[in-house]
Amino acid sequence: MRALRATPTRLRPGLVATLTATAAVLATLAVAAVLLALGGHSPAEAFAALARGAFGSWDRFVSFTLVRATPLLLTGLAVAFAFRARVWNIGAEGQLHAGALAGVAVALALPGAGAVLVLPVTLLAAAAAGALWASVPAAMKTGMGVGEVITTLLMNFVAMFLAQFLVQGPLRESRGVFNQTDEIPAAAHLPAVLPDTWLHAGFLLGILIAVALWLYLTRTPGGFRIRAAGASVRAAEVSGRFSVTPVIWLSFLASGAIAGLAGWIQIAGVTHRMYEGLSPGWGYTAIAVALLARLHPLAVVVTAIVFGALSAGGGAMQREAGVPEVWVRGIEALVILAVLTADRIVQGMARRAAQ
Amino acid sequence: MTDLAALSSFLVSAVGLAVPLALAALGETVSERSGVINIGLEGSVIWGALGGALGALAMGPYWGLAAGALAGGLAALVFAGFAVRLGTDQIITGTAVTIGSLGFTGAVFQSRFGATGLALELPTVPVWEVPLLSRIPVLGPAFFDQAVTAYLAYAMVPLLGWFLFRTRWGLALRAAGESPEAAHAAGVPVVGTRMLAAVFGGLMAGLAGAHLSLVHTGTFAENMSAGKGFIAIAVVVLGRWQPWGVFAAALFFGGAEALQFTLQALDADLPYPLFLALPYVLSLAALAGWFGRSRAPEGLALPWPR
Numbered sequence: 001m002r003a004l005r006a007t008p009t010r011l012r013p014g015l016v017a018t019l020t021a022t023a024a025v026l027a028t029l030a031v032a033a034v035l036l037a038l039g040g041h042s043p044a045e046a047f048a049a050l051a052r053g054a055f056g057s058w059d060r061f062v063s064f065t066l067v068r069a070t071p072l073l074l075t076g077l078a079v080a081f082a083f084r085a086r087v088w089n090i091g092a093e094g095q096l097h098a099g100a101l102a103g104v105a106v107a108l109a110l111p112g113a114g115a116v117l118v119l120p121v122t123l124l125a126a127a128a129a130g131a132l133w134a135s136v137p138a139a140m141k142t143g144m145g146v147g148e149v150i151t152t153l154l155m156n157f158v159a160m161f162l163a164q165f166l167v168q169g170p171l172r173e174s175r176g177v178f179n180q181t182d183e184i185p186a187a188a189h190l191p192a193v194l195p196d197t198w199l200h201a202g203f204l205l206g207i208l209i210a211v212a213l214w215l216y217l218t219r220t221p222g223g224f225r226i227r228a229a230g231a232s233v234r235a236a237e238v239s240g241r242f243s244v245t246p247v248i249w250l251s252f253l254a255s256g257a258i259a260g261l262a263g264w265i266q267i268a269g270v271t272h273r274m275y276e277g278l279s280p281g282w283g284y285t286a287i288a289v290a291l292l293a294r295l296h297p298l299a300v301v302v303t304a305i306v307f308g309a310l311s312a313g314g315g316a317m318q319r320e321a322g323v324p325e326v327w328v329r330g331i332e333a334l335v336i337l338a339v340l341t342a343d344r345i346v347q348g349m350a351r352r353a354a355q
Numbered sequence: 356m357t358d359l360a361a362l363s364s365f366l367v368s369a370v371g372l373a374v375p376l377a378l379a380a381l382g383e384t385v386s387e388r389s390g391v392i393n394i395g396l397e398g399s400v401i402w403g404a405l406g407g408a409l410g411a412l413a414m415g416p417y418w419g420l421a422a423g424a425l426a427g428g429l430a431a432l433v434f435a436g437f438a439v440r441l442g443t444d445q446i447i448t449g450t451a452v453t454i455g456s457l458g459f460t461g462a463v464f465q466s467r468f469g470a471t472g473l474a475l476e477l478p479t480v481p482v483w484e485v486p487l488l489s490r491i492p493v494l495g496p497a498f499f500d501q502a503v504t505a506y507l508a509y510a511m512v513p514l515l516g517w518f519l520f521r522t523r524w525g526l527a528l529r530a531a532g533e534s535p536e537a538a539h540a541a542g543v544p545v546v547g548t549r550m551l552a553a554v555f556g557g558l559m560a561g562l563a564g565a566h567l568s569l570v571h572t573g574t575f576a577e578n579m580s581a582g583k584g585f586i587a588i589a590v591v592v593l594g595r596w597q598p599w600g601v602f603a604a605a606l607f608f609g610g611a612e613a614l615q616f617t618l619q620a621l622d623a624d625l626p627y628p629l630f631l632a633l634p635y636v637l638s639l640a641a642l643a644g645w646f647g648r649s650r651a652p653e654g655l656a657l658p659w660p661r
Contacts, residue, residue, distance in 0.1 A: 090394075090446060147656070150651075154589055158636060162629075169626055324465040327462050328458065329454055330455050332455070336454070340451075
């Protein structure tokens with residue numbers, strides 16, 4: 001502790017980030033254990049059941065944890081990339097809906113086509129729709145100086161109601177029983193990647209995007225500009241080297257495109273149709289995923305799996321330890337608060353050390 | 356049904372749906388005027404609904420309203436403890452409070468009542484018919500035949516207008532929201548002011564939640580806030596951070612929601628999700644300046660001290 005306080009700036013930033021994230025997780029477990037005990041549950045039993053549900057067998061891990069991690073991985077990357085440039089995109093939920101709708105609409109419009117055509121075209125459509133959805137707040141921020149927090153939030157509701165309208169009307173299944181679309185043609189299904197499991201190619205695509213974002217951020221001039229804008233918009237502009245407007249646009253569009261992919265990939269890989277309430281709030285959980293990863297794309301892979309495990313283990317926790325599954329939402333919130341607190345503590349130590 | 360009766364029943368349900376939005380949004384107006392945007396408002400609403408339910412079961416409906424307000428205020432106190440006192444990011448902290456509140460209210464509800472799926476029956480707050488005023492044709496029954504929460508919302512409009520723009524405390528609060536540096540230099544305790552404003556917003560959102568469980572439905576269900584806290588934030592935007600504007604915007608959002616039920620009752624085959632989306636689109640248009648200049652407080656969402 002004393003060493004950390006004396007020389008925080010000399011520690012490698014990656015190490016500090018890993019330490020704070022780990023400390024946050026441990027603090028969360030401790031607080032969650034106390035709350036569980038207060039609620040009359042056995043923390044040890046709850047955690048054990050949760051771990052069994054998430055990691056208990058190869059199939060539990062692959063078919064549940066990794067499959068549930070996939071939409072969180074993609075939306076987490078979307079949020080992390082935007083936040084890197086200080087673009088507070090809390091509209092991943094809406095962009096996800098836009099992408100899901102576009103992917104389904106295109107897939108249903110191409111009934112006879114082969115997978116070689118349908119897969120790339122639907123993925124592109126979903127990414128484009130997500131980017132389009134993000135372009136409204138981007139235009140309002142760069143053109144009129146309207147902050148993106150409220151606009152991205154408002155766009156989420158517009159997307160949700162648009163989805164409701166489409167699955168109740170124009171895109172409603174031909175049987176006309178439920179508010180959902182027809183099943184997409186088999187050619188639009190994402191292939192499974194491991195035999196005898198439900199894991200689909202969307203997870204691998206997510207990892208590819210994570211690596212691509214990491215290379216872009218660390219190895220290219222454009223990535224440098226994003227990190228510089230993220231460090232300080234003022235300093236970036238005063239240095240006179242570049243305007244932040246294109247950086248903001250790129251962050252919005254890329255973030256929206258990745259979130260759009262998340263929605264369609266969930267349908268193409270898992271549900272095979274669109275319905276109301278497709279997402280249980282992935283676009284919001286994504287904020288916790290990105291934050292715990294300290295906005296690092298490769299770390300998002302790890303934190304998305306952690307949150308996927310929470311989601312996969314929640315059911316087992318309810319069945320085996322009698323702890324309601326909704327506790328998982330509470331634990332997500334505790335993770336966010338713990339990371340934010342750990343950050344403030346590290347900042348405080350750095351400030352004191354600098355004085 | 357005659358046209359006039361249809362209009363009247365539409366207005367009754369529009370005002371009823373607008374009341375929780377108005378309560379939460381008026382509270383959020385004060386919070387945002389002090390520089391604090393509380394995305395955790397949704398959390399205060401759901402805690403208010405649960406607190407209201409538990410309070411009403413223990414002590415009757417009116418104490419239930421008080422308990423609901425208190426529960427919402429406590430949720431906002433947690434938010435403000437992190438976002439204002441500790442200085443963590445307001446947006447992310449608010450998101451965490453919302454996610455956590457939806458989870459923990461569900462946990463408390465299930466441990467108290469079990470996950471049986473049986474609807475809980477709560478004592479409800481009775482309607483107070485205002486003499487004379489409720490006789491006004493069409494508008495009377497809509498505005499003056501409501502529960503006490505509606506009259507509280509009406510009273511808050513001029514009260515907050517006076518407080519924010521005619522008192523020293525209101526000036527200090529707005530200064531903390533426009534320019535915390537200048538406010539600090541002038542001796543305004545920025546952190547304390549923002550904490551109080553955020554907690555006031557939580558109390559009002561809690562009352563809105565208690566309205567949902569004790570006036571609107573007479574029951575509690577998990578996630579019954581259904582985005583009301585988020586909508587209230589849009590209402591503040593559309594109302595341009597002015598109490599009167601916010602009240603009108605709440606009526607407009609309530610009207611859009613009520614239209615859905617009226618259209619269903621008339622069996623009209625209209626795309627009502629698009630009506631529900633309309634207020635959000637108009638809020639975006641308002642932010643884009645289509646209805647004249649509209650500006651958020653300068654220091655909104657910025658931490659203090661930096």
